[in-house]
Amino acid sequence: MEPIEQVxxxxxxxxxxxxxxxxxxxxxxxxxxxxRIIRNMKxxxxxxxxxxxxxHINVDYYMLQVNxxxxxxxxxxxxxxxxxxxxxxxxxDISKLSWQAIKEDYSLDRYSEELEKIAHTRRHYSEWMVAxxxxxxxxxxxxxxxxxxxxxxxASIAAILGNRFRMYLNSLGSNVYANIAIAAFVSTLIAWxxxxxxxxxxxxxxxxCLLPVFHSDTPWHPLMACALFIVPGVPLINFVSDMxxxxxxxxxxxATNTVIMVLxxxxxxxxxIKVCGIDNFVKSLSMTPHHTFGEYALAAAISAMGFATIxxxxxxxxxWIAVGGIIAVCSRNFINLGPSNGNIGLDLGPILGTLCxxxxxxxxxxxxxxxxHTPHQxxxxxxxxxxxxxxxxxxxxxxxxxxxxxxxxxxxxxHNAINGSxxxxxxxxxxxxxxxxxxxxxAPDRRKKLNRLIEERKARGEFxxxxxxxxxx
Numbered sequence: 241m242e243p244i245e246q247v248x249x250x251x252x253x254x255x256x257x258x259x260x261x262x263x264x265x266x267x268x269x270x271x272x273x274x275x276r277i278i279r280n281m282k283x284x285x286x287x288x289x290x291x292x293x294x295x296h297i298n299v300d301y302y303m304l305q306v307n308x309x310x311x312x313x314x315x316x317x318x319x320x321x322x323x324x325x326x327x328x329x330x331x332x333d334i335s336k337l338s339w340q341a342i343k344e345d346y347s348l349d350r351y352s353e354e355l356e357k358i359a360h361t362r363r364h365y366s367e368w369m370v371a372x373x374x375x376x377x378x379x380x381x382x383x384x385x386x387x388x389x390x391x392x393x394x395a396s397i398a399a400i401l402g403n404r405f406r407m408y409l410n411s412l413g414s415n416v417y418a419n420i421a422i423a424a425f426v427s428t429l430i431a432w433x434x435x436x437x438x439x440x441x442x443x444x445x446x447x448x449c450l451l452p453v454f455h456s457d458t459p460w461h462p463l464m465a466c467a468l469f470i471v472p473g474v475p476l477i478n479f480v481s482d483m484x485x486x487x488x489x490x491x492x493x494x495a496t497n498t499v500i501m502v503l504x505x506x507x508x509x510x511x512x513i514k515v516c517g518i519d520n521f522v523k524s525l526s527m528t529p530h531h532t533f534g535e536y537a538l539a540a541a542i543s544a545m546g547f548a549t550i551x552x553x554x555x556x557x558x559x560w561i562a563v564g565g566i567i568a569v570c571s572r573n574f575i576n577l578g579p580s581n582g583n584i585g586l587d588l589g590p591i592l593g594t595l596c597x598x599x600x601x602x603x604x605x606x607x608x609x610x611x612x613h614t615p616h617q618x619x620x621x622x623x624x625x626x627x628x629x630x631x632x633x634x635x636x637x638x639x640x641x642x643x644x645x646x647x648x649x650x651x652x653x654x655h656n657a658i659n660g661s662x663x664x665x666x667x668x669x670x671x672x673x674x675x676x677x678x679x680x681x682x683a684p685d686r687r688k689k690l691n692r693l694i695e696e697r698k699a700r701g702e703f704x705x706x707x708x709x710x711x712x713x
Contacts, residue, residue, distance in 0.1 A: 252348075253315060256288040257306055259352060261319035264297075264304045266359050267334055270327035273478045274299050274487040276617065281306075283338040286694050287346070301493040326474050328553045328618040333358045335615050342693045365549045367407050374469040375400030377546025380626060381468050383539035384569065386529040387461035390454060392539075394434035395462035402427025403469045417504040424467040424508030431466040432516045435459035460525055463513075464631050470505045471633070472498045473625040474551065480668030506637035513638075527631065528581045533570055540569035543626035553622055560612060564601050564623030572597030572627055590629075594663050598624045598670025606674050616674050624667050632660030 263284045267277045277299050285295050290308055298305040301324075307316040337358065341351050365373070379396035387395065406423035410416065436442055438459040446454055475498045482491030529536070544565025545558050553561060575596050578587020605620045612619065639653035 253308070254317070255348060256290060257308065257315065257317040259348065259355065260284055260288060260290065260306055261304050261317055262352075262355055262359075263334060263338070264299065264306075265319050265321050266330055266355070268299065268301070268304065268321040269323050269325060270330040270334075271325065271474050271478060272331045273481045273485075273617065274490050275481070275485045276331070276615065280334055280338050283342070283690065286690060287338065287341040287351070288348075299487070299490060301490050301497075326551045327363070328548075328551045328622075329361070329364065330358055330552075332554065332614045332618050333361075336613075342690075363552045364555055365552065368404065370549045371400050371404040371407065373546040373549040374403050375546070377543040377626075378465045378468045380539040380541075380543030380546065382461050382465035383531065383535060384529055384543075384573075384626065385461055385464050385527045385631065386531075387458040387465075388456055390438075390456040391458045391461045394437070394456065394459075395431060395465045398427045398430035398434065398462055398466035399469050401430055402467065406470075417500055420470050420501055420504040421508035421511075424470060424505045425512045426508075427466040428463060428509050428512035429516070431462040432512065432518070434462060460518075464525065464527070467505055467509060467634075468631070469550070470501065471628055472501045473547070473628040474621055475501075476628065476664050477621060477624075477668045477671055480665055481672050484668070484672055502633050503637060506634040506641065509634060510638050510641050528583075529573075529577075530582055533573070533584070536570055536573050537566045540565040540626050543569075544622050547625045548622040551622055553618060554614070557612060557614060557619055560608060560619055561622045564605065564619060565626055567604065568597040568601040568623050569626050570597075571600050590659070591662050591666055594627050595666035595670055597627060598667045599673055600670075602670050602673045617671075620671050624671060627663070627667055629660040629663040632656045632663070636660060 260281060264277055264281045267280055272280075278297055281297055281299075282292060282295070285292065285297075294308050294310055296305075296307040296309070302321055304319040304321060305316065307314060309315065337351070337354055340346070341354075346354070375396040375398075378399035379392040382392055382395040383389075402423045405426050406419050409419040409422060435456075436459075437454055438456045443451060443455060475494050479491050479494040479498060482488075482494060531539075541562035544561050548558060548561045572590075572593040573583075574585045574593075575588050576590045576593030577583035577585035580587050601623045602616075602620050605616055605623075608619060609616050633656075636653050636656035639649060639656065643649050643653075
């Protein structure tokens, strides 16, 4: 018979690999970028006593693989990842847990208990709260596109109802992409109907004292923003970030999923505007705003906090999320806008403006992560989401869908697609600046700290010895 101690050693190794995979699974399904997933898994492996020189981790969008091996022994496990969402709280808590477990020398039972607590914690915001906040976030987008404040509310109401309907369809278990198309269709129809409130026929039945509240000089602008709660900003940014970090396969899968979501949204909008019989908002409606920077700041704060509820960002971070959105959007607008379009600014165009805006808040957040004790991704992505060029993306796709052989259609589609793609790349590069540059200065200190903790654990004999495990066979 095999000695009990040796059999237990093999069981412990298998359990440690399970815990490592479970940690990675939560991160993957919470939409962490691949570099963060690997960093957190390696830190967790150090706590679990799995030597880094013998550890091999492979992260795919739907599958995680870990292997511990040396010249003669090999132990492998795999974990499927199916439930993909966005949960910044889980990303934050996993990061904290991986450090805390090393510092306080958690038992495996305690680590497993804390891990499952993170996985099963209820989200901070109810579905109605998310729908309402995301709806107002779309209204904030609409202000950035040049609408007035009555149109802000029309866009918000259309987005709230469309988003809540999508949540209901998701709860029924119907196809996710079909639900996106239906939600975009419903939101666009509601926004289209709201435009008639500002017509003379309807306004004749509105009391004069309420006309300033209901009348909009930009009644068609809500159609540009009412479905932007669907735009997959986090997958878009993660896709570019993964490609920059050389995680090509995972990045391509994220990109494919994103394209399908945008296609579904564009299809829903295309059907709606065919039903409505109007498409000027797609082809010719101006997106150049003419507001004060105070209005830009208010709209940016609303959009950033609204999308933060979708991402389940902790409530305590909301004030800084609002400030981050203001910094990113107002700096973008100041660099982008200028005298050529009747605004105050440097007039350097949206591409440079977007790059500078996202880079500025990303650099500021390198310091803020230590003050608010949360990962960089959790406070930077919600701040830059109001700059995601959702309208350009679905304008490009709609132009392709609606091609009728008219001269200039291909040029219009290509123009929107190229500009939208460049803006997304600029946002992702700005967000990735800490990984590209600052991490070279930050990483050595963290690595020294981790190495010191690893040496302490090795001195206590808490690292796996593969030879000892194999002797049980």
